[in-house]
Amino acid sequence: MAKIKVQPIKYMRVKPTTNVLISALFIILGLMCFMPALLVLIVSLSDEAAVAKNGYSYFPEAWSLGAYAYLAKQTGYIGRAFVNSIGITVFGTVLGLVTTSTMGYALSRPNYRLRGFFTWFIFIPMLFSGGLVASYMINTGILGMKDTYWALVLPICCSSFYCIVMRTFFQTSVPEAIIESAKIDGAQQMRIFIQIVLPISLPAIATIGLFLTFQYWNDWMMAKYYLSSNVQDKYPLQYVLIALEDSITFLTRNKDKMGVDASASLPSETIRMAMVMVAVLPIACAYPFFQKYFVSGLTIGAVKG
Amino acid sequence: MSKQSGKKKNSNASNGSSFDNLELFLLHLPTTLWYLIFCYAPMFGIVIAFKNYKVRPGKSFLYSLFVNSKWCGFKNFESLFKSSYFSTMMRNTIVYNIIFIILGIVIPVTLAILFNEIYSKKLAKVCQTMMFLPHFLSWVVISYFVYAFLATDRGLVNNLSRHLGILKADQANPQWYLNPGFWTWFLVFLNQWKGLGYGMVVYLATIAGIDQEMYEAALIDGASKAQQTKYITIPMLRPVMSIMFIMAVGNIFRSDFGLFYQATRNSGALTNITQTIDVYVFKALLEQNNINISSAASLVQSVAGCITIILANIVVKKIDSEAGLF
Numbered sequence: 001m002a003k004i005k006v007q008p009i010k011y012m013r014v015k016p017t018t019n020v021l022i023s024a025l026f027i028i029l030g031l032m033c034f035m036p037a038l039l040v041l042i043v044s045l046s047d048e049a050a051v052a053k054n055g056y057s058y059f060p061e062a063w064s065l066g067a068y069a070y071l072a073k074q075t076g077y078i079g080r081a082f083v084n085s086i087g088i089t090v091f092g093t094v095l096g097l098v099t100t101s102t103m104g105y106a107l108s109r110p111n112y113r114l115r116g117f118f119t120w121f122i123f124i125p126m127l128f129s130g131g132l133v134a135s136y137m138i139n140t141g142i143l144g145m146k147d148t149y150w151a152l153v154l155p156i157c158c159s160s161f162y163c164i165v166m167r168t169f170f171q172t173s174v175p176e177a178i179i180e181s182a183k184i185d186g187a188q189q190m191r192i193f194i195q196i197v198l199p200i201s202l203p204a205i206a207t208i209g210l211f212l213t214f215q216y217w218n219d220w221m222m223a224k225y226y227l228s229s230n231v232q233d234k235y236p237l238q239y240v241l242i243a244l245e246d247s248i249t250f251l252t253r254n255k256d257k258m259g260v261d262a263s264a265s266l267p268s269e270t271i272r273m274a275m276v277m278v279a280v281l282p283i284a285c286a287y288p289f290f291q292k293y294f295v296s297g298l299t300i301g302a303v304k305g
Numbered sequence: 306m307s308k309q310s311g312k313k314k315n316s317n318a319s320n321g322s323s324f325d326n327l328e329l330f331l332l333h334l335p336t337t338l339w340y341l342i343f344c345y346a347p348m349f350g351i352v353i354a355f356k357n358y359k360v361r362p363g364k365s366f367l368y369s370l371f372v373n374s375k376w377c378g379f380k381n382f383e384s385l386f387k388s389s390y391f392s393t394m395m396r397n398t399i400v401y402n403i404i405f406i407i408l409g410i411v412i413p414v415t416l417a418i419l420f421n422e423i424y425s426k427k428l429a430k431v432c433q434t435m436m437f438l439p440h441f442l443s444w445v446v447i448s449y450f451v452y453a454f455l456a457t458d459r460g461l462v463n464n465l466s467r468h469l470g471i472l473k474a475d476q477a478n479p480q481w482y483l484n485p486g487f488w489t490w491f492l493v494f495l496n497q498w499k500g501l502g503y504g505m506v507v508y509l510a511t512i513a514g515i516d517q518e519m520y521e522a523a524l525i526d527g528a529s530k531a532q533q534t535k536y537i538t539i540p541m542l543r544p545v546m547s548i549m550f551i552m553a554v555g556n557i558f559r560s561d562f563g564l565f566y567q568a569t570r571n572s573g574a575l576t577n578i579t580q581t582i583d584v585y586v587f588k589a590l591l592e593q594n595n596i597n598i599s600s601a602a603s604l605v606q607s608v609a610g611c612i613t614i615i616l617a618n619i620v621v622k623k624i625d626s627e628a629g630l631f
Contacts (some may be wrong), residue, residue, distance in 0.1 A: 112325070
């Protein structure tokens with residue numbers, strides 16, 4: 001039996017030499033994507049003096065955990081940034097899940113009278129947007145979000161793509177019969193949604209939740225638009241990296257004018273690389289396990305509707 | 306989209322009562338408000354582009370806009386079109402996007418087809434996971450990665466080339482961040498590198514969904530691997546390719562701000578190739594505080610983007626009526 005099963009698959013395979021070539025190609029591509037992260041990790045674990053002497057290298061002369069020890073002791077805005085990033089990520093993800101799942105659920109109900117209208121309502125922003133300047137002026141001028149945490153969370157918490165993924169999932173994976181039986185028992189829509197639909201839709205919630213988590217953890221644009229240097233204690237991790245980069249560029253550019261190299265007062269290279277790793281490691285450790293949710297989210301999203 | 310919403314099921318009278326409708330409406334009311342504030346209000350905010358915006362200190366934004374600022378017709382657009390940056394930023398945005406769109410379909414499709422042929426599924430899985438990593442990283446983090454390679458004094462590239470003798474002892478280290486010729490192509494590389502794993506996913510899922518019996522039938526007819534790819538795999542991938550194409554073409558006037566601004570460390574020497582519409586709007590708005598001209602550029606981008614996505618959809622529908630996005 002087993003032999004019969006194996007035979008046809010074997011015929012459909014490419015030649016062994018081709019297989020070796022293709023495998024080699026993908027190993028090279030995989031390493032190309034992975035090695036830069038490894039370099040930064042190694043630099044962050046290198047001894048500061050060795051880096052100053054030999055530059056960045058995959059094989060440092062001496063290893064050291066000094067950079068991470070330094071980071072752990074930070075109480076200023078650098079230490080605070082980590083807490084900010086976690087807070088923004090958690091709050092944003094929850095808010096994003098609430099907004100997208102409620103809209104997705106309503107749009108998935110075949111008998112909802114305003115369904116057609118609201119489908120267009122979320123679709124039009126995918127075609128046309130007011131652009132950065134109009135958003136910026138409204139968010140700062142009318143909503144007063146400049147220099148607040150709200151600016152880092154609200155403008156990106158919902159998206160039509162996520163709503164459509166949710167709607168498609170509810171349409172295809174939640175049996176109509178369950179909802180109808182609950183309705184006959186007298187449950188209201190709110191209760192059906194929270195007690196019945198959400199628990200059996202955990203895969204969709206997990207998928208969109210992951211999208212949102214990565215989005216918020218990686219976001220730096222909102223901070224760049226809406227945070228000024230007056231509120232350093234509100235900087236998320238990603239934006240601290242930008243701010244350090246900017247101040248180092250500024251100081252080295254003005255080195256000649258000022259006569260001294262003031263960049264020495266800023267965190268050293270290994271410390272900055274260690275901060276990059278603090279931003280990368282949670283993601284790098286988590287995504288291999290959640291990859292399949294991403295794949296399913298993308299494939300649901302690609303189904304037109 | 307409109308097709309589905311038109312298909313209302315006529316089931317039991319107990320469903321779809323006006324009470325249900327109200328409850329569902331209340332359920333998504335917060336999301337609706339979010340859309341009104343963050344998507345629809347900015348659409349009306351485009352009037353800024355037709356005003357000579359002047360701030361009246363101490364007064365609200367709306368007062369400044371509607372009372373204090375005069376209508377100026379298309380004057381903001383005139384000064385935008387006349388400015389010397391306009392042609393540069395249009396050229397950079399469109400030319401780079403055309404390259405990105407073509408490579409962004411050709412490379413992932415080719416790789417997805419090859420990927421499927423690897424014998425060892427374990428190896429394939431490991432490679433795919435590694436290739437997915439850049440997608441999950443922000444441009445800020447990637448700018449540090451790039452810096453680790455390209456930094457003038459300590460960067461790995463300069464270090465290695467000195468060790469290997471490519472750089473002679475009397476030669477100075479090349480300053481990569483001041484070299485537009487190198488970055489012209491490196492930007493393309495970075496874009497493809499970041500999107501590689503992500504780009505493959507949709508095609509891989511589609512290939513996995515192709516009915517294996519088709520290949521078996523082709524095999525019986527004596528089709529070679531190349532013929533199977535040409536006559537089964539690629540035609541089956543075409544609908545997904547066209548959806549990806551429309552979405553990419555619709556964004557042809559948008560550029561990846563992180564790639565052009567952050568990864569290049571906003572280096573002044575590279576402005577000629579990194580000045581895209583988004584970078585220009587950002588700089589004009591937040592660095593020069595020039596609201597008039599940046600709002601004009603922003604509106605040109607939105608309108609042009611909206612027209613291209615609708616046109617792309619019409620064209621694709623003409624070729625293949627099933628393939629349209631909406």
